[in-house]
Amino acid sequence: MERIGNLPLSQQRIIYETIMNEIDVGIHVIDTFGQTIIYNKKMMEIESLTKEDVENKDFLDIFMFEEGQGSTLLEALYKKKHSKDVKQTYFNNRGKEITTINNTFPLYENGQVIGAIEISKDVTKLERLIRKNMESKGNTRYTFDSIIGESTAIREVIENTKRATRTASSVLIVGETGTGKELFAQSIHNGSDRSKGPFISQNCAAMPETLIESLLFGTKKGAYTGAIERPGLFEEAEGGTLLLDEINSLSPPLQAKLLRAIQEKQIRRVGDTVDRKVNVRILSTINEDPIEAIASGRLRKDLYYRLGVVTLFIPPLRERKEDIVPLVDHFIAKYNERFQMEVKGLSDEVTQLLLQYDWPGNVRELEHIIEGAMNLMIGEDLIDVRHLPFHFRQKSLSAPLSSQxxxxxxxxxxxxxxxxxxxxxxxxxxxxxxxxxxxxxxxxxxxxxxxxxxxxxxxxxxxxxxxxxxxxxxxxxxx
Structure with a gap:
């Protein structure tokens, strides 16, 4: 230790220990044997350990790393590797998960490595907050980068959708089942200035008519037998986005109440007499021609005009077949990771079958086909016809009727x-x-x-x- 002025060694040690324990970063130093020789107070807080737990003990007896991931501190010692601002997640010997950002480097004396030092910033709590925030936002993991496809049809829709992120206008997303309408809705939310607010999605066809109104608008205590004071989805989505899926399944009276809420930007809970202001962007989806839905009475014309300020038409997969191969590559990679497999692709025969098929279930059906096929594979590299689900083989191998x-x-x-x-x-x-x-x-x-x-x-x-x-x-x- 470099001498500090003319201070006695005991006072110099006090200064050194005070600095080490008061700085707001963790310090961990190991010697040439991989044993801890310096372990400051901040590092104890980060790793939930005491000095006695760690000092003079072998590093790998105290800390564990996931398979395939090594310690930046040991790499500095044994490989003379310098690391700067490296994020690392590991576990102490009590099973606690720790995430840090590290600066790590070897220590030299006369050209020889005598140990290694790691300076760490704790981001464990930040990681947990990010995860919690993602969960509270309804797991809105999709962005425009999540949309797979290079066809003219899908790129045009993506560009129009990106423009729709700039305002708070309502957006109606039209598309067949399985085309990825919610993916586009989440991308709009995450690309807008409301991305920090909640994203709440509700399938209007999934709830009985008697419950959907109270779910959307909330209830006042005593409104009906068993009713409690509870906010609805409009209030829960305050400052964010509310996605109403299959909007055409709502009854005409409920569509009228929804129209009023959108126009006046205020709602009234079931059984209440008080109007409450709401600041929510409305996105909605419909799986049929909106004009036909209006003509058949399934969608109010005035609600359509209010919801469809911006209307996006998502093309079905049969109209963008050039996107099938990149979609397949994406799904194979996804399920390789999930199933711990190493499937490399499709046989030529399967590729032709996929390109000839008309995909009534769209992208969702394609994903299910790939997932089902990979469940039947044992050690093979390529998805072959025998791996395809039976119902798909029956339909796809039928002769086309287009000639008729x-x-x-x-x-x-x-x-x-x-x-x-x-x-x-x-x-x-x-x-x-x-x-x-x-x-x-x-x-x-x-x-x-x-x-x-x-x-x-x-x-x-x-x-x-x-x-x-x-x-x-x-x-x-x-x-």
């Missing part, structure tokens, strides 16, 4: 179906058949009317907006 769809426009559906049955062609799912038939029929109608959308809509008995929605959903360009 042209005749539907010319001769009518009954002739085409009779022709199909006569030839004993394997029948596909009715929904898939009708979608293909609809696409071909609209294409033929557009051709006959020289791609005049308004005239075509009139001939088909549709509104212009409804035809445009169908064209977008089916991937038909107006040329």
């Amino acid at each position: 769809i042209t005749s539907v426009y010319e001769t009518g559906p009954s002739d085409a179906i009779e022709h199909s049955v006569e030839e004993q062609q394997p029948l596909r799912d009715l929904k898939d058949y009708l979608l293909e038939a609809e696409k071909m029929y609209i294409k033929k109608a557009l051709e006959r009317n020289k791609y005049h959308v308004t005239k075509t809509a009139e001939k088909l008995g549709l509104s212009r907006q409804s035809l445009q929605y169908r064209m977008k959903r089916l991937g038909i360009s107006a040329k």
Whole structure:
């Protein structure tokens, strides 16, 4: 220790020990044998140990590291490695998890390593707070980086969605089941200035009509038998985002009450007489054509205009098949990590089957297919046809009916179906058949009317907006 002025050695030691124990960083020094020789007060607090627990004891007898992760302090001693601002998570001999940010380096005398020192900042509590915050926000782990796909269709939607993060306007997300509507909703929330507020999601079809109103708006004590004073989702989402999934499943009276809440930015609990102001951004989803939902009475027109200030149409997977391979790569990596496997990809035959299939269940169905296939693999590198779920093999190996769809426009559906049955062609799912038939029929109608959308809509008995929605959903360009 360097001499401090003319002070006696005893006073110098007091100064040294005071500095070591009062600084707000942990100090841990080991000698050439890996035994602790200096261990300050802050380090004791960080690691929940005493000096007696650690000093003059072998480092690896006290601390444990997860498989594949080493100690930065031992690397400094044995590998002469300098580390700066390295985050490290490890455990003491009582099983407590510790997370620190470390600066670590070897100690030299005459060119020889005589030990190593680690200077640590405690971030254990910060890590826990971050985890807790993520949980309280409804696990909003998705951002725009989570959306897989490079197709023109999906990139266009992503760009439009990013623009929607700049304001607090309501957004209606339209898409078939399994297209990833909530993924887009979470990305909007996490990309907006409300990202620090709560994100609360509620599937409106998952709750009975008698409960959904009190769930959304809250209840006043005594409003009905057993009712307690409880805030609803609007109040719980204060300052953040409320996602209402399958909005078309709400009853007309409840849609009217929701419209009032959005317009006036205030709600009234069930059984109460007091209005409460709320500051919430509303995102909503619908899994059908909103125009058809309005026409059939499942969605109020005035609510649609209020919810759809910004309307996003998420393309189904069959309209962006070039994204299937990158999606598969993503899901294989995900389940490799979860199942501790090393699957490298797909066989050529499986790749062709996936590209030919129409994916009525969209991205969700694709993920389930990959997960199911990997559950049946034992040591293989590639997913083969025999690994695919039985129901998928049955559907995907059926002969396509697209060759019959042209005749539907010319001769009518009954002739085409009779022709199909006569030839004993394997029948596909009715929904898939009708979608293909609809696409071909609209294409033929557009051709006959020289791609005049308004005239075509009139001939088909549709509104212009409804035809445009169908064209977008089916991937038909107006040329």
